[in-house]
Amino acid sequence: MITIIELFAIATSVLAFGMALWLYTWVKAQPAGNKKLEDIGAYIQQGANTFLKREYSILSRFAGVIAILILLFIPTPIWKGSMQNIVMAVSFLIGATFSALAGKVGIQVATIANRKAAAASQTGIKFAFLAGFRGGAVMGMAVVGTSLLGVTAVFMITGDATAILGFSFGASSLALFAKAGGGIFTKTADISADLVGKVELGIPEDDPRNPAVIADNVGDNVGDVAGMGADLFDSNVASMAAALVMALYLDGSASTDNVAIVFCYAALGLLASIIGVGTARMGKLGNPNHALSSSTYATTALYVIFTAVATLVLDFSWRIWAAAIIGLGVGTIIGIASDYFTNDEKHPVHHVAKASETGPAFTILGGVSYGLLSVLPAMAGIAVAALAAYLVCAPLGPGYAMFGISMAAVGMLSIVGMIISNDAYGPIVDNARGLVEMGGLGERALRITDSLDSAGNTVKAVTKGFAIAAAGLTVIALLGAFMAEVNDAARALGMGEQFLSGFDLMNPLVFFGLLIGAAIPAVFSAMLILGVERNAQRMISEIHRQFLTIKGLKEGQEGVVPQYDRCIDIATIGALKELIPAGLMAIIVTLLVGFIGGVQAIGGFLTGNIVSGLLLALFMSNSGGLWDNTKKYIESGKFGGRGCDAHKAAVVGDTVGDPFKDTAGPSINTQITVVSLISSLMSSVFLTASLF
Amino acid sequence: MITIIELFAIATSVLAFGMALWLYTWVKAQPAGNKKLEDIGAYIQQGANTFLKREYSILSRFAGVIAILILLFIPTPIWKGSMQNIVMAVSFLIGATFSALAGKVGIQVATIANRKAAAASQTGIKFAFLAGFRGGAVMGMAVVGTSLLGVTAVFMITGDATAILGFSFGASSLALFAKAGGGIFTKTADISADLVGKVELGIPEDDPRNPAVIADNVGDNVGDVAGMGADLFDSNVASMAAALVMALYLDGSASTDNVAIVFCYAALGLLASIIGVGTARMGKLGNPNHALSSSTYATTALYVIFTAVATLVLDFSWRIWAAAIIGLGVGTIIGIASDYFTNDEKHPVHHVAKASETGPAFTILGGVSYGLLSVLPAMAGIAVAALAAYLVCAPLGPGYAMFGISMAAVGMLSIVGMIISNDAYGPIVDNARGLVEMGGLGERALRITDSLDSAGNTVKAVTKGFAIAAAGLTVIALLGAFMAEVNDAARALGMGEQFLSGFDLMNPLVFFGLLIGAAIPAVFSAMLILGVERNAQRMISEIHRQFLTIKGLKEGQEGVVPQYDRCIDIATIGALKELIPAGLMAIIVTLLVGFIGGVQAIGGFLTGNIVSGLLLALFMSNSGGLWDNTKKYIESGKFGGRGCDAHKAAVVGDTVGDPFKDTAGPSINTQITVVSLISSLMSSVFLTASLF
Numbered sequence A, B: 001m002i003t004i005i006e007l008f009a010i011a012t013s014v015l016a017f018g019m020a021l022w023l024y025t026w027v028k029a030q031p032a033g034n035k036k037l038e039d040i041g042a043y044i045q046q047g048a049n050t051f052l053k054r055e056y057s058i059l060s061r062f063a064g065v066i067a068i069l070i071l072l073f074i075p076t077p078i079w080k081g082s083m084q085n086i087v088m089a090v091s092f093l094i095g096a097t098f099s100a101l102a103g104k105v106g107i108q109v110a111t112i113a114n115r116k117a118a119a120a121s122q123t124g125i126k127f128a129f130l131a132g133f134r135g136g137a138v139m140g141m142a143v144v145g146t147s148l149l150g151v152t153a154v155f156m157i158t159g160d161a162t163a164i165l166g167f168s169f170g171a172s173s174l175a176l177f178a179k180a181g182g183g184i185f186t187k188t189a190d191i192s193a194d195l196v197g198k199v200e201l202g203i204p205e206d207d208p209r210n211p212a213v214i215a216d217n218v219g220d221n222v223g224d225v226a227g228m229g230a231d232l233f234d235s236n237v238a239s240m241a242a243a244l245v246m247a248l249y250l251d252g253s254a255s256t257d258n259v260a261i262v263f264c265y266a267a268l269g270l271l272a273s274i275i276g277v278g279t280a281r282m283g284k285l286g287n288p289n290h291a292l293s294s295s296t297y298a299t300t301a302l303y304v305i306f307t308a309v310a311t312l313v314l315d316f317s318w319r320i321w322a323a324a325i326i327g328l329g330v331g332t333i334i335g336i337a338s339d340y341f342t343n344d345e346k347h348p349v350h351h352v353a354k355a356s357e358t359g360p361a362f363t364i365l366g367g368v369s370y371g372l373l374s375v376l377p378a379m380a381g382i383a384v385a386a387l388a389a390y391l392v393c394a395p396l397g398p399g400y401a402m403f404g405i406s407m408a409a410v411g412m413l414s415i416v417g418m419i420i421s422n423d424a425y426g427p428i429v430d431n432a433r434g435l436v437e438m439g440g441l442g443e444r445a446l447r448i449t450d451s452l453d454s455a456g457n458t459v460k461a462v463t464k465g466f467a468i469a470a471a472g473l474t475v476i477a478l479l480g481a482f483m484a485e486v487n488d489a490a491r492a493l494g495m496g497e498q499f500l501s502g503f504d505l506m507n508p509l510v511f512f513g514l515l516i517g518a519a520i521p522a523v524f525s526a527m528l529i530l531g532v533e534r535n536a537q538r539m540i541s542e543i544h545r546q547f548l549t550i551k552g553l554k555e556g557q558e559g560v561v562p563q564y565d566r567c568i569d570i571a572t573i574g575a576l577k578e579l580i581p582a583g584l585m586a587i588i589v590t591l592l593v594g595f596i597g598g599v600q601a602i603g604g605f606l607t608g609n610i611v612s613g614l615l616l617a618l619f620m621s622n623s624g625g626l627w628d629n630t631k632k633y634i635e636s637g638k639f640g641g642r643g644c645d646a647h648k649a650a651v652v653g654d655t656v657g658d659p660f661k662d663t664a665g666p667s668i669n670t671q672i673t674v675v676s677l678i679s680s681l682m683s684s685v686f687l688t689a690s691l692f
Helices: A002-029 A035-073 A084-120 A125-158 A161-201 A213-251 A257-279 A288-314 A318-342 A347-356 A360-373 A375-396 A400-412 A416-439 A443-492 A508-549 A564-635 A645-681 A683-688 B002-029 B035-073 B084-120 B125-158 B161-201 B213-251 B257-279 B288-313 B318-342 B347-356 B360-373 B375-396 B400-412 B416-438 B443-492 B508-549 B564-635 B645-681 B683-688
Strands: none
Touching (some): A002 A084, A002 A125, A035 A084, A035 A161, A035 A213, A035 A416, A035 A564, A084 A161, A084 A443, A125 A161, A125 A213, A125 A416, A125 A443, A161 A213, A161 A443, A161 A564, A161 A645, A213 A257, A213 A400, A213 A443, A213 A645, A257 A400, A257 A416, A288 A318, A288 A416, A318 A347, A318 A360, A318 A375, A347 A645, A360 A564, A360 A645, A375 A400, A375 A443, A400 A443, A416 A443, A443 A645, A508 A645, A508 B360, A564 A645, A564 A683, A564 B564, A645 A683, B002 B084, B002 B257, B035 B084, B035 B161, B035 B213, B035 B564, B084 B213, B084 B416, B084 B443, B125 B213, B125 B443, B161 B443, B161 B508, B213 B257, B213 B400, B213 B443, B213 B564, B257 B288, B257 B318, B257 B400, B288 B443, B318 B347, B318 B443, B347 B360, B347 B645, B360 B375, B375 B443, B375 B564, B443 B645, B508 B645, B564 B645, B564 B683
């Protein structure tokens, strides 16, 4: 049966690619806008390609070095003779390549879709919405299709769970670059363009004279579209990897029901997403918010039905099904809770807007407070989901409880195809709105893209909460996978059948790891935020230089164009330069803790990392989102509107929130996954070569 | 031998009281200043008394309710017939009373010492320094004397470790009020006075026309002097309690070497502090920084020598001695690391000052980043100290490893008498500086108090890091005490000899507790910060009312005095009102987790609470300190000096930092201790009445 299900998973992936191709063709076939719009759109596309080219060239070298290190040392030093090392290194490279491909496709389509959506908004909301949504859906289909295809193919060929972890590590390493690098890029450009353009020179936001304006728009694509895609690619693969590792260790063979369940549920989730994406549409006077949420609910309902039928027909355990549904349900609830803290119709935004009247210090204090409060529902939700999944599956036998948690993560991520589609929709219509303004497409088009954009913001808050929750559950499952890997390595080394039965908090090595692991996300995010600051200073100098040396630029002389790619280059090089120390720090500290305290310390380290990582990621994402919406709320005319003191204070909040929500906050997820996967892969090494 | 050592501890406490009395008499005997200074000083003293009276009247009712609850339910429901409940309730009340007494004495002296220091600054730095330092030392002696006396007396009478936990719980409950209540009070007054006075009306900082000016000065005393004193009283008692619990369980009797070591080392620490305080002085042209640090180093050296001699003579284990010294050493290192992040001669402050030129958003981003970075050295230091103490003591036998950690905490807190003296010195000379300005004592006096104040700020950063580190190690020891208590309760309930051997992170109940426990400090601090904001709004209305309705006040008419006590009342009532929901939330969630998940979930809960509590406390204290010093650094003429854009941005940072460093950050320590102690006290109840 397992082979049939694996083939079904591959078939679903191929179907997703077909769907992506159809959506891409549809988007491309939409009518083009005026010359100006097309020109600016082409600049953005070119800028995004410049970024990708540079990023991928650095990344390919980085991936090459890591692959060689894997080949030499992981899972065991190669001179002890292990064919596995070659498998691991190749899996790693495939994981990185697949993730890169999905990102490339996503950006390619997004930069076309934003032009098409802008052009369509001249005729009405219906096609403008569809261009935005279907452009995002190409990314959704590409990400989930490649991740499912990759995991299934690697598993079918190797039959080895550790190889899947290698594949997942490849995807995560790339995601770390895409998410944190893209995050630094986008905020560098955003802040610099605003500071020189709006504050110093007093020219409008998207003025084409500003050398950083294209970089800013490119940033929306590389940061938000590709970054979020890479993040969810990473979580999706990691959740499947963790579940597969545990399924394999449960039964000791690759052809069991548990392995089949993982592939079956993942494939059904993708199928539900394909149908959901295909049926999303709206009438001429429709509400984009409604269109997005109804197709998401449809996908969720389809997933519940599909998996229930599969469980019945294939005689899977209903307890495991329940775990998956618990994950999905809790993911939705956490998304809604995040929405409460950032939605401009709810109390927190109103409170912070009111507090802004007393000055920026109160904007910051209010946003920090609500950001900290927002941590509780999400962490309690993850805690309850993990506990419920565990308790539901525990009666199935030893080891099943932890498998239940991993299946809750798989369940939560099952509709990720739909989630990414919704999420990528946001920056596409945001960019479309900018293009409408820059291309001078008129008031009506602006009103339409405004309403599309506002729906994008609402959806973004929900999907961001969802992404963090999914990552949280996934890394808990990865902790279980780490223990399974350690026991497997210990068996291979003749250190006993069940080397580890858990990580005891009363063990000082565990506590040692715990405290250090908890500090890492704080340091990691601080390094990224400082990176944005430093990089912005470099770009500001470059903008000043261009305004000084390019004649006629400031005056807007006909035919004088700034050197957009210089700014894009600075953002790109700076982003990658600032990201590398942060990523290395996380990896080196993991290795240090492992070599000092061994696998017990690593168990504590991962736990500390998960706990403080979730805390900081939720805090930063939600307070950042809250400040963003507070600014928009005041701009909509509340508390004095644009230009008043409250607005000035809200702008300070928004600038603080930018790197919180778009650089540091969401990168923490990936940092946790990377560290978890390295630990699993290094388990053999830590077992044999640690100080204590 | 144990009786002799206990009597020695009591004798040392009495000696500390004698020292306190001598210092108090000395401070009182110093010459008074001019009439204006004495008048304002009297107002402040009266205001502090108003606050204390109100706080203690609410607190006594609160303590009464808790004592009744203890009587009824803890350690076991009283209808099962337990004499222990009465002992517990009484110990609790004694703990609360002793802590309150120490706070009362401290404030009483501080409000005298600030006047005396102000007056002495007219004649030279020598006596001004001594008045400030000796005023603070009265608090130091009173706090450590009462805590040692209380713990020793309760232990001699009951011979019961659980009763010591009850005493400690009394001290912590009071500390929670003193620290968080005082923190809300001081920041309410500070922010309101500044906003209406400096920003709206443009009158100087300490103008006596401002109805909130006295409340502001009172706040320095009740928040900084009494709050820090209560915090360290609490940590000091809790560290001894944890060590005693483990010493007792190690040997099963009250007359062992291990118990003797705890009392012996604590008493020697106090003795070293008494000598250190007594010898602190400076020449006519001396440097206050130098005077403070040389007496602290002298105390540390004395402690090392005293304990080494005692260990030799009384034949204690050198391994346990080493654990205590490790704690003391690491505490010092962490204090120095905190200093790096907040000192205005170091890179972080310079960086944030430079960033402030680009606007307040960069001030905030820079401060947040360095605050997050500052978490690593402290957490790694605590991790290394715990691991080293554990490893050093583990060879002594089972259970000794955890005892070693508790002795590291005792060692770290051994010189707490000196630490409190240094710390209380800060707000006293800060107030003295204000009095010099208000009393018009001239330029020279101002220069002298400025230099005293600057030394106070440096010392404050070190002692704050030290306090958090000490609390961190103490709560780890309390986690060990919790396990010991659970096992004791389980034995009494016939549930086996060794009910718990640890808390396994792979147990879903532990993980469930962990995630929820980690969210609590975030919610707790958010509630306090929002409390400050709400309370400040109430006080601002009252200030407006007074300026509107009191004729001649705004114009400064002779004989017209604002109603200072109305503002003090508002700050007091509001502080207590805002604090109660936050405190209750922490307690109720603890009970919920215990009743749902039992002792395993509580083990995880306490761990999550410790990890995220340490993280947030370090982050908030250090970023707050950094912003404060950045503002002062710019005011000293750097980057444009007072009034320039960088300064305005730095003021925003300072206002954000105020509730971070003086309300939320330092209260988290106490929140963790309270929750740890409740868990220990409730262990029997959680064992018998939990859902899972």
